[in-house]
Every structure is written in C-alpha cells, then in structure tokens.
Amino acid sequence: MSSDEHIIEGLKASGQRMTLARREIIRAFTHSSSPLSAVAILEILRKKEILTNKTTVYRELKFLATQKIVRVIQFDERNRRYELSPGEHRHHLICTNCKRIDDVILNHDLDEVEARVQTQKRFKVERHALEFYGVCEMCQE
Amino acid sequence: MSSDEHIIEGLKASGQRMTLARREIIRAFTHSSSPLSAVAILEILRKKEILTNKTTVYRELKFLATQKIVRVIQFDERNRRYELSPGEHRHHLICTNCKRIDDVILNHDLDEVEARVQTQKRFKVERHALEFYGVCEMCQE
DNA sequence: TTGAATGCAAAGGATTTGCATAGAG
DNA sequence: CTCTATGCAAATCCTTTGCATTCAA
Numbered sequence: 001m002s003s004d005e006h007i008i009e010g011l012k013a014s015g016q017r018m019t020l021a022r023r024e025i026i027r028a029f030t031h032s033s034s035p036l037s038a039v040a041i042l043e044i045l046r047k048k049e050i051l052t053n054k055t056t057v058y059r060e061l062k063f064l065a066t067q068k069i070v071r072v073i074q075f076d077e078r079n080r081r082y083e084l085s086p087g088e089h090r091h092h093l094i095c096t097n098c099k100r101i102d103d104v105i106l107n108h109d110l111d112e113v114e115a116r117v118q119t120q121k122r123f124k125v126e127r128h129a130l131e132f133y134g135v136c137e138m139c140q141e
Numbered sequence: 142m143s144s145d146e147h148i149i150e151g152l153k154a155s156g157q158r159m160t161l162a163r164r165e166i167i168r169a170f171t172h173s174s175s176p177l178s179a180v181a182i183l184e185i186l187r188k189k190e191i192l193t194n195k196t197t198v199y200r201e202l203k204f205l206a207t208q209k210i211v212r213v214i215q216f217d218e219r220n221r222r223y224e225l226s227p228g229e230h231r232h233h234l235i236c237t238n239c240k241r242i243d244d245v246i247l248n249h250d251l252d253e254v255e256a257r258v259q260t261q262k263r264f265k266v267e268r269h270a271l272e273f274y275g276v277c278e279m280c281q282e
Numbered sequence: 283t284t285g286a287a288t289g290c291a292a293a294g295g296a297t298t299t300g301c302a303t304a305g306a307g
Numbered sequence: 308c309t310c311t312a313t314g315c316a317a318a319t320c321c322t323t324t325g326c327a328t329t330c331a332a
Contacts, residue, residue: 016311017305017306017307017310017311017312018306018307019305019306019311019312019313021312021313022312037296038296038297039296052313052314053313053314053315054296054297054314055297055298055299055313055314055315056312056313056314058296058297058298059298059312059313060312062298063312072217073217074215074216074217074218075215076213076214076215077215078295078296078321078322079295079296079297080296080297093258093262093264095264096267102262102264104258104261104262104264106254106257109253109254109257110254110271112250113247113250113251114273116247116250117234117245117273120245121234121243121245121278122277122278122281123234123236123243123245123273123275123276123277123278124275124276124277124281125273125274125275126237126274126275126276127273127274127275128271128272128273128274129270129271129272129274130251130269130270130271130272131269131270131271132255132258132264132266132268132269133266133267133268133269133270134264134265134266134267134268135264135265135267136263136264136265137262137263137264140263140265157286158285158286158287158330158331158332159331159332160286160287160288160330160331162287162288163287178321179321179322180321193288193289194288194289194290195289195321195322196288196289196290196322196323196324197287197288197289199321199322199323200287200288200323201287203323204287219296219297219320219321220320220321220322221321221322283332284330284331284332285330285331285332286329286330286331286332287328287329287330287331288327288328288329288330289326289327289328289329290325290326290327290328291324291325291326292323292324292325293322293323293324293325294321294322294323294324295320295321295322295323296319296320296321296322297318297319297320297321298317298318298319298320299316299317299318299319300315300316300317300318301314301315301316302313302314302315303312303313303314303315304311304312304313304314305310305311305312305313306309306310306311306312307308307309307310307311
C-alpha cells in the first residue's frame with residue numbers, strides 16, 4: 001500500500017469521512033518532497049482540475065493537523081507551510097537564493113544538545129525545530 | 142556605556158537620526174530577555190506613556206533589521222518577533238504551556254552537524270535556526 | 283533647509299468565521 | 308437521514324503603503 005493510501009485507509013478506519021478534497025490534499029503531500037503552503041496546494045489541485053475553495057484547503061489543513069497527519073512549520077515568511085508529520089526526524093535546508101526547500105534527516109544528532117538544555121536550563125524538551133539557511137547545490141554553480 | 146547607549150551611539154556615528162521612538166524601541170530590546178513582537182513593543186511604549194503609531198513601530202523594526210541591530214524570528218505563530226542580533230549564537234526555549242520564551246547559548250554544538258549537511262547534501266550553510274519546544278522549569282511544578 | 287521620520291487612513295495578504303447548501307456514510 | 312464538508316462572502320489579524328506633515332541635524 002502506498003503512503004497516501006496508507007493514510008487514507010487509516011483515516012477511514014478511525015471513522016473519518018473521505019472526500020475528494022481530503023484525498024487529493026493528502027496525495028499532494030505524499031507526492032511532494034518539500035513543505036506546502038495553502039496556496040501551493042490550491043495551485044496543485046487547480047492543475048489537476050479539482051475545483052476547491054481556499055476555505056476548504058485551510059480547513060482541511062487544520063483537520064489534518066489535528067489528526068497529526070501533517071504539522072505546521074513556519075519559516076521567516078509570511079505564510080505557513082505544512083508537511084507530513086515525519087516518522088524520522090527531518091530538518092530543512094532552505095536556499096536563500098532560489099527559496100527551494102530540501103529536507104535532511106538527522107536522527108540522533110541533537111540528543112546531546114537536548115540533554116544539555118535539559119540539565120542546564122531545567123527545560124523539559126519535547127521537540128525541536130532546526131533549519132539551515134544557505135545556498136543549495138544548484139545555486140552554487 | 143550600557144548596551145542601549147552603545148547601539149544608539151553607533152547609529153548616530155553612522156549618520157542615522159535618533160528619534161524618541163527609535164531610542165525607546167532600542168531600549169525595549171536591551172531590557173527584554175525575550176523576543177518582542179510589534180504589538181508587544183507598542184504596549185511597552187504605551188506603558189511608558191510614549192505615544193507612538195503602530196506604523197512607526199513596524200517601520201522602525203524594519204529599519205533596525207536593515208541596520209542588523211535586530212533580526213526577525215518566527216515561531217509557529219501568526220505574528221513576527223524580533224530580537225537583538227546576537228553576538229553569540231542564541232537559540233530559544235519555547236514553553237508550550239505558558240508560552241514564555243527563554244534563550245540558551247550554544248556556540249559550536251552544531252558545527253559537526255552543519256559540516257555533515259554541507260558534505261552530504263552539498264548545501265552551503267550560512268546560518269541555522271534552532272528552537273526547542275517543551276515545558277519550562279516553572280511550569281513543571 | 284532638507285531628507286528622514288511620523289501619523290492616519292486605507293490597502294494588502296494570509297487565515298478564519300458565519301451561514302446556508304451539498305454530500306458521505 | 309444525519310452530521311460533516313463545502314462554497315461564498317465577509318470579517319480578522321498582522322503588516323505595508325500613500326500622502327501630507329513634522330522634526331532632527
């Protein structure tokens with residue numbers, strides 16, 4: 001079962017309704033390697049000739065977030081982006097030139113730092129967000 | 142010379158004008174240990190009975206950012222926050238309970254991770270942003 | 283005097299809400 | 308049939324812009 005079907009079946013199994021918009025938004029995420037904004041999703045659906053209102057997209061994103069299927073991430077931008085809630089721990093590489101966003105997986109690299117924050121500041125870390133800003137391979141040429 | 146005076150004198154020396162609003166916004170930053178939003182600054186000025194328009198605050202924040210005196214940071218929130226451009230490398234501890242934001246300084250802890258991103262993904266890292274979400278000391282009680 | 287800073291009103295862009303209707307199960 | 312999802316318009320919130328006026332140097 002592909003990952004979009006997996007999510008869709010999971011939702012159905014938990015008694016949620018499956019609509020065209022919901023299905024297609026989930027597919028948009030499973031087929032994208034980078035975080036998507038509401039506008040980006042609207043654009044993807046428009047290209048597939050699936051007419052959807054932006055209100056629906058915003059509401060669907062909120063729904064998927066409450067279901068922990070996607071999560072919100074926010075860069076130094078005006079608008080929010082969303083991405084599939086990662087099983088592995090992902091971080092972002094944001095190109096300051098072309099604005100492209102790539103992912104990198106760093107599983108236990110921050111464990112030590114987190115432990116230090118925990119003891120030094122008595123702050124109980126639940127999660128962290130780490131983004132790298134710089135120049136991507138293509139823009140370096 | 143205190144740190145606000147230091148910034149103010151630096152600006153004057155580089156030929157920038159010094160107005161009441163500018164001076165007080167700089168002071169708001171040097172006297173705060175956590176990042177400030179435009180609304181928060183407006184509130185601080187209002188309490189000091191310094192009448193200022195929000196437009197001025199937004200414009201001033203933009204100005205201070207171009208002068209590299211402050212920098213923008215954005216959490217999973219709707220509105221932007223700004224903080225003094227740090228000499229040392231700061232990160233944030235964001236309490237998911239009381240929303241308080243504290244800072245932590247981690248100078249070279251990410252060097253190794255950055256190096257790996259650089260070689261693995263051929264991404265030239267210029268800077269990074271790292272935030273920890275969790276429960277602060279006070280909220281753990 | 284002169285260009286930068288200010289205030290106000292209005293515009294903008296992203297996101298949310300109210301309400302009536304359509305559609306999934 | 309019932310309750311959720313949808314579309315549309317309007318509202319909200321944060322931020323920016325245009326323009327005439329004030330003010331620092």
